[in-house]
Amino acid sequence: MNNPKDKYEYVSSATLPTRWGQFRIHGFVETDSGQEHVALSYGEWQPDDIVPIRIHSECLTGDALFSTRCDCGFQLEKALQNIVAEGKGVLLYLRQEGRGIGLLNKIRAYHLQDNGMDTVEANEHLGFDADLRDYAICKLMLEKLNVKRVSLMTNNPKKRAALESLGIEVVSRTPIDHGITKDNKGYIRTKTEKLGHEFDPHLLK
Ligand SMILES: Nc1nc2c(ncn2[C@@H]2O[C@H](COP(=O)(O)OP(=O)(O)OP(=O)(O)O)[C@@H](O)[C@H]2O)c(=O)[nH]1
Numbered sequence: 001m002n003n004p005k006d007k008y009e010y011v012s013s014a015t016l017p018t019r020w021g022q023f024r025i026h027g028f029v030e031t032d033s034g035q036e037h038v039a040l041s042y043g044e045w046q047p048d049d050i051v052p053i054r055i056h057s058e059c060l061t062g063d064a065l066f067s068t069r070c071d072c073g074f075q076l077e078k079a080l081q082n083i084v085a086e087g088k089g090v091l092l093y094l095r096q097e098g099r100g101i102g103l104l105n106k107i108r109a110y111h112l113q114d115n116g117m118d119t120v121e122a123n124e125h126l127g128f129d130a131d132l133r134d135y136a137i138c139k140l141m142l143e144k145l146n147v148k149r150v151s152l153m154t155n156n157p158k159k160r161a162a163l164e165s166l167g168i169e170v171v172s173r174t175p176i177d178h179g180i181t182k183d184n185k186g187y188i189r190t191k192t193e194k195l196g197h198e199f200d201p202h203l204l205k
C-alpha cells in the first residue's frame with residue numbers, strides 16, 4: 001500500500017447536464033478516508049492538447065448557499081461558463097472544505113472573524129495551519145481524463161506549483177477574479193497579503 005496510486009480510486013462516470021451545457025461527471029475516492037471527489041469534463045481533446053482546467057476547493061456556503069462572504073460561488077459559475085465558451089475543459093471539484101479544516105471548523109473560524117480576526121489568524125487560533133489542502137488526487141483525475149497540459153484558472157500560485165510537482169505541464173494561468181463584493185474584499189485582501197494569491201490591486205480598492 002505504499003504506492004501513492006493505491007491511495008485513490010476512480011469509481012464511475014455519467015452525463016451531467018448543467019445550466020451552461022452538457023458535462024460529464026467522474027467520481028473518485030480516497031481509499032483510506034473514504035473522502036469522495038468529482039471531476040466535471042466538457043468537450044473533447046487529444047492527449048497533447050492544452051486543456052483549460054479549474055481546481056475548485058469545496059465551499060458549501062459559497063458554492064451551494066449563495067454566500068457572498070467569499071468569492072467561491074462566483075468563481076465556480078465563471079469557471080463552468082469559461083469551459084463551455086472555450087469548447088472544452090475540466091473542473092476538479094475537491095472536497096477540501098474550509099481549506100481542509102472542514103465545514104464546522106470553518107463556521108468556528110467565521111465566528112472568530114465576526115469578532116475581528118482575519119482568515120489566517122482564525123485558523124491559527126483554532127490550532128490549524130492557514131491552508132491544509134492536498135492536491136495529490138489531481139494526478140489520477142487528470143490521467144483518467146487524458147489531460148497532460150493545462151491552462152489553469154486560479155489566483156493561487158500554490159495550485160500551479162502543486163500541479164507541476166505532480167508532473168502536469170501548466171502552460172498558462174488565467175486569473176479568475178469574479179465575485180469581489182463589499183462582503184469579501186477584506187477576506188480577499190488577506191488572501192493576497194498572507195496567502196500569496198495574485199489579484200489586480202485595483203480590484204481591491
Ligand atoms: N478556513 C477557512 N476556509 C475558508 C474561509 N473562507 C473560504 N474558505 C475556504 O477556502 C477554500 C477556497 O480557497 P480560496 O483561498 O478562496 O481560493 P483558492 O482555492 O486558494 O484560490 P483560487 O483558485 O484563486 O480560487 C474553500 O475550501 C473555502 O471553503 C475562511 O475564512 N476560513
Ligand SMILES: [Zn+2]
Nearest residue numbers: 059062070072
Ligand atoms: Zn468560499
